Amino acid sequence: MTLINYLSRVHFADSVLEDALHSEMERNQCTRPLVVFQNGYDGGTDFLDRLISGFPYRSEIALHPIPTGRIDEADIQALNVARASHKADVVVAFGSSNAIAIGGWSVSSAGRDGAAQNINTRRCAPYFFAVPGIENLPTFHANAQILADETFPKPAAFAQPDVIIFDPTLTVGETPQRTASAAVTAMVRCVEAYVSDAFNPPADGIALDGVIRTAQNLHSTIATDTLDGRRELMAASLNGMLAQQKSVGIIQSLASALAHDAHDQIDHGAISRLLLPAVLEFQATDRTNARYDQLKSVFNIPLRMGLPEGLKQFLADLPLPQSLSELGLTQSDIRRTIRSAQMSWGTSAITEETLMPLLVSTP
Incomplete structure (x- = not known):
């Protein structure tokens, strides 16, 4: 038997970032976003400012930059601590595939923790929004073929994004x-x-x-x-x-x-x-x-x-x-x-x- 399943809600349009982000925050009753982005891969200050301006006015926003290069367990733990400390009800991973990957790992960890994160929806894990830039999204497929190396990041551990926002204007000038x-x-x-x-x-x-x-x-x-x-x-x-x-x-x-x-x-x-x-x-x-x-x-x-x-x-x-x-x-x-x-x-x-x-x- 073949199972065919496409899960994420996808917004795709020129300059859609702000409107899509605002509407999804309201739709999912999220008020405490944690924004994850990689230093040097955030599309520049202008794009980060655009992202922040898309949140509803009552949002309590926290920023969590991650380092360039390989993601390790310490980076994931640091994000988990930041997510729990902020009581984030949505993780918004922006820009690089590494930022989106680590955001997915963190949300997956939160789901295993079983603690209620969104008091409005009683959801047991934060929502996960992905906003890719020029880089492709990481692999979310549960049956991804991985090599026999225990230190190699496991794609199957990523949480599938609830929402993906594709805005081509974020890639102009690359x-x-x-x-x-x-x-x-x-x-x-x-x-x-x-x-x-x-x-x-x-x-x-x-x-x-x-x-x-x-x-x-x-x-x-x-x-x-x-x-x-x-x-x-x-x-x-x-x-x-x-x-x-x-x-x-x-x-x-x-x-x-x-x-x-x-x-x-x-x-x-x-x-x-x-x-x-x-x-x-x-x-x-x-x-x-x-x-x-x-x-x-x-x-x-x-x-x-x-x-x-x-x-x-x-x-x-x-x-x-x-x-x-x-x-x-x-x-x-x-x-x-x-x-x-x-x-x-x-x-x-x-x-x-x-x-x-x-x-x-x-x-």
């Missing part, structure tokens, strides 16, 4: 590098979902739509920063999140593990851009060929060329590092990740022959 990284991450999520053999027709359609939006807008938006292009790429990011109902693919798991080895100082999009052609080449089967051909038509890849090679060329001129070594990764990092992958999946599906050439090769 650098070409961060734009490219975010768009590639969204594209990889959609591609992996689309070629997966899990049965979920709605997710297939959502994934293919996300691929199309990325293919048509990635390069043009990097070249010319337009709101129309930003809107399309943010829509692809939403598609990538929803399509992960089909589970999380190998590329995303490997990218997360490699970034973890680098203490999360490198982004998943830069790694995924290098992994995508190699893993698709390795995964190609008779089953995937029909889906590969459909994707080739989306990217205008010639019939004589395979999908992996065509995507390699499509991604070649992005303003991202050209090799894993340029990202600071080493042979030891790759071998450690491969061992974890083999332990986690119980198979030798990914080998050194697949990944080692990416240390020095160019896309």
Whole structure:
């Protein structure tokens, strides 16, 4: 039996942040928001000011900045203490995927605590609102494939956001590098979902739509920063999140593990851009060929060329590092990740022959 379930309420529109936040606060009778954001990834003071201005006038607001880099247990505990001290009835995670991830972990912890947080609704845990910026949302899928490393954050522990507010104006002015990284991450999520053999027709359609939006807008938006292009790429990011109902693919798991080895100082999009052609080449089967051909038509890849090679060329001129070594990764990092992958999946599906050439090769 296949269970298909999409849970979050989603607002998506230009400049919707303030109105959506105000309406959801009122709708859920929340008055004590705790705003979580990552230093350096809050979209700038103007966007943070916009967020704060969206709360109803009677709100008692607390701000909780988190450090850059890897999230550890101490960061989560500090947020839990701040949440309990403020008696927060809603956690609003803003900006980076790390802020949203730690917000999800904290709300999940509050639910396990079982203490009533919202005196108006008698809800046992705070509400959880997510307001993403240029970065994609973290993985919320309960069946996410994770590597065999007890120190690696477990996506299944995240609380699913009650509300997600997508406002494309929050991404205008982002650098070409961060734009490219975010768009590639969204594209990889959609591609992996689309070629997966899990049965979920709605997710297939959502994934293919996300691929199309990325293919048509990635390069043009990097070249010319337009709101129309930003809107399309943010829509692809939403598609990538929803399509992960089909589970999380190998590329995303490997990218997360490699970034973890680098203490999360490198982004998943830069790694995924290098992994995508190699893993698709390795995964190609008779089953995937029909889906590969459909994707080739989306990217205008010639019939004589395979999908992996065509995507390699499509991604070649992005303003991202050209090799894993340029990202600071080493042979030891790759071998450690491969061992974890083999332990986690119980198979030798990914080998050194697949990944080692990416240390020095160019896309």
